[in-house]
Structure formats: C-alpha cells, structure tokens
Amino acid sequence: MNGLILFAHGSRDAAWAAPFEAVAARLRRQRPQWCVSLAYLELMQPDLAAAAASLVQAGCTRVDIVPMFLGTGGHVRRDLPALAQQLRDRHRSVDWMLHAPIGEHPDVIEAMALAALDGTP
Amino acid sequence: MNGLILFAHGSRDAAWAAPFEAVAARLRRQRPQWCVSLAYLELMQPDLAAAAASLVQAGCTRVDIVPMFLGTGGHVRRDLPALAQQLRDRHRSVDWMLHAPIGEHPDVIEAMALAALDGTP
Numbered sequence: 001m002n003g004l005i006l007f008a009h010g011s012r013d014a015a016w017a018a019p020f021e022a023v024a025a026r027l028r029r030q031r032p033q034w035c036v037s038l039a040y041l042e043l044m045q046p047d048l049a050a051a052a053a054s055l056v057q058a059g060c061t062r063v064d065i066v067p068m069f070l071g072t073g074g075h076v077r078r079d080l081p082a083l084a085q086q087l088r089d090r091h092r093s094v095d096w097m098l099h100a101p102i103g104e105h106p107d108v109i110e111a112m113a114l115a116a117l118d119g120t121p
Numbered sequence: 122m123n124g125l126i127l128f129a130h131g132s133r134d135a136a137w138a139a140p141f142e143a144v145a146a147r148l149r150r151q152r153p154q155w156c157v158s159l160a161y162l163e164l165m166q167p168d169l170a171a172a173a174a175s176l177v178q179a180g181c182t183r184v185d186i187v188p189m190f191l192g193t194g195g196h197v198r199r200d201l202p203a204l205a206q207q208l209r210d211r212h213r214s215v216d217w218m219l220h221a222p223i224g225e226h227p228d229v230i231e232a233m234a235l236a237a238l239d240g241t242p
Contacts, residue, residue: 002242011194019192019224019233026234066237068191070224071140073132099240102233103140103191111232112140112223113147116187119220121123 003035003060005051007080008068010040017044020068035060041075048083052091062095063087070103124156124181126172128201129189131161138165141189156181162196169204173212183216184208191224 004027008020020038027036035058039051046054048065055063065084069076080098087096102108125148129141141159148157156179160172167175169186176184186205190197201219208217223229 004237004241006237008191009194011192013194013198015198016192016194019230022230023234023237026231027237030234030238062242064237064241068233070129070189070191071132071137073130073134073137077134077136097240099237102236105232105236105239108229108232108236109140109143110147111226111229112189113144113151115223115226115229116125116127116144116148116185116220117151118226119218120125120185121183 001033001035001059001061002031003037003055003058003063004031005037005039005048005055005063005065006068007039007041007048007065008044009075010042010044012043023068041079048080049086049090052087052096056091056094060094062097064097064099066099067101069101072101072104076101122154122156122180122182123152124158124176124179124184125152126158126160126169126176126184126186127189128160128162128169128186129165130196131163131165133164144189162200169201170207170211173208173217177212177215181215183218185218185220187220188222190222193222193225197222 035055037051039048156176158172160169205219
C-alpha cells in the first residue's frame, strides 16, 4: 500500500491547517486507495513520527513525504532530512521518498503568479 | 502606476528566495508596466517598509501586497496587517491592497495537489 504525508510547519492558529487539509482532501479523491496524512514540524499534531507510524501500521510499504513549504529554508534543508533519516532507521522495510518543497514546483510557481494577479486592475 | 509586492517570510538560507524570485519574474513579464518587488518579514532584505517606499518613490498610486505564505498563521493574521497599517499611515495618497495568503487561493491548492503526486507511482 502507498502512503503520502503532507508535511507542513504548523502554527498556534488553527486556520493555518486549512489549505493543507484542502490539498489532502483532493489527494484522497485522486488516490482513494492510498493513505494520505498531514504532519507538522511544530505547534500542531500529529508530528512526522506519529503520522509515519500510523501509515506503517496501516500497511504502507512506500510513503512519499511532500514538504508543504514554499522554498528551501532551514526546515527543509536540515530539519526534515534528519526526521526522514529517523524514519528510515526506525522503519527499515518501508521506502521513504522525500520530495522537493511544494513551492519550488514549476506548476505551483505558475499558479502562484496567476493567483497573485487575482483582484488586481 | 501600479505596484505589487510579494511579501514572504525570509530565511538565513539564500535559496529560500528562489520561488519568490521566479514568481516575480513571471509577474514582470505579465505586467511589464508595473513595479513588482519582493519584501521579507525577517532575515532577508528589503523589508516591507523599504520595498513600499521604493514603489511610492517610483510613482505608484496603488500597491497590491500578496502574502507569500501557505496559510493564515500569526504572521498573516497579526504581523502583516500591522505593517500594512503603518504603510497607510505613512503614505496616505497610495491605495494599499492586502491580499489573502497565496496558499489559500483555490488554483494554488489545486496546483499543489497535482504537484504532490509528481514522481509518485
């Protein structure tokens, strides 16, 4: 079984999660047979280890981790690879596939450029 | 003249700016007669006040401010409105139009959902 984790920063503000939940809902419709989970670096639950453990327990043998960050800062360059290595050490029978940050994807950049003009003259 | 500011968080990592610079480059192609600027909350330059002052000096009478944040956390809910109010107080002849965070735009959510599946089986 395939799993996919949307890994976001987290916030004290509950509204922060709304776009990530919207993306997860779309993914569940597009891949109804997959396990799709959210996970957060801090301030929100579950964290990456807990989300990953749930997917392993559900029987996932490959899990794609998609960083829901706009670019490569310290969290994507250092924190996330370290967390992913912990998953590889702890769950050796699972393939953990770490993606580039979502904001660096050319189609997302294009969509952001169009969206930025929404409501402008 | 119209101005547009892409307002992002900032990072100690220079690579952080790459997607925002890519969005700005697209906007400059789509609106060659506009002044398009980046601005950062912290750790990168220029800050919002400096970027805004440059656009006012260039003759902009309306400036759209687009939060390059994925969702509504404390920076978008509190920090940015306070900064925008300072701009309104300081530059009263300019219309400052504050947008919703880019990650909440339906087309960006859709693009992120598609991009998350890139490279998956």
